Amino acid sequence: MNGVHDMGGMHGMGPVEIETDEPVFHAEWEGRVFALRLASAFHGKWNANMNRYAVEQMPPAAYLAATYYERVLFALEKLLVEQELVAAKELETGRAEGKASVPGILRVAGVETLLCNRIRARLDDDVPPKFKAGDRVIARNIHPAGHTRLPRYARGRRGVIDRDYGVFVFPDTNAMSRDKKPQHLYGVRFAAGELWGPGVSARDSVYVNLWDDHLDPA
């Protein structure tokens, strides 16, 4: 979706400010909501792509005003209700109207396995690649209303395949319908001038990870 989360190239956001000796969490609730998200994801009712899409659906003004963990909270509440782990009324009142029927729950002993597999998206499927390193490609000029990992700044731009990373889950369909649609993932090199026009260094480039369904031969 053409949302405010797709920030690459925007102006007016201000300077990058690094906080020295930054704590991992700035308030206790940040740690709690971070942990609640992981423990809730354990139930398998949503995947990482659905989680990102939930964050993207935060109303734009709220998204820009929110901190990272406020966005995490928004997405978690949304997914819990949409995937029927929690009823909307329960969320509103804070009172449980019954136990959830889930086969298991994340325990301390399961934490390491959960973290190891959290974002695993490589697949064993035997799918032929459409491109190889060195091929010239053009990123499709598409504007899906749903989730996509093709940033706006790269759409319609010409690049070169830097490398083929193998077969991966395709996030654009996995977020919308749990369709993994296995296909090759590439690193695509875009010259800075192709993306941003004159005034940038001719030496510089941006590498974007894109899938077969994002690319056409150029």
Added chain:
Amino acid sequence: MTDHNDRHHGDEHDRPLSGPALRVKALESLLVEKGLVDRKTLDELIDTYETKVGPRNGARVVARAWVDPAYKQRLLADGRAAIAEFGFFGYGEDMVVLENTPKVRNLVVCTLCSCYPWSVLGLPPVWYKSAPYRARAVIDPRGVLKELGGEIPDDVEVRVWDSTAELRYLVLPERPAGTESWSEEQLAEIVTRDAMIGVVQVTVPAGSRR
């Protein structure tokens, strides 16, 4: 006005919760009551990233690559397998390691969300997740680098890596001059999180032991 009172009312536990803190507290109670989460496990998840997993992991990888050419070769060829040799807690990311040289600087960003190699660098700092960094890193990397670490000469190539997939990047910074006799452990101490994201270079801190 009175010190005693101020200290008392300033105590975090006495302060009424508001906004997200209140919502998160209510959500946690609800999920525990519904049997969806376990409090001890939540504590463990928080403790993992507060005490067990952080940028010291990545620093050990970088230091080893600096002292062991065979390891560096493995790391650049297959980052995932070479980092797995350390056995970091919760490690499972598909990693790609990007080598800085005198002529190439690499910079990592996630413009669409905040993808970051948790098991190697811990959880990302606020600035990495912030709109200014996500917006500017791709269009004005030299401006960002200049503000944070110094100007990049014209003859150096800047490569920005936008983390749009489930691949995580680690920058292998250049080893600073004057550290030729240092041990792997000493080297690991000077490798910073920000250098492994690519916004600064590794430097020898003044007064650092040799």
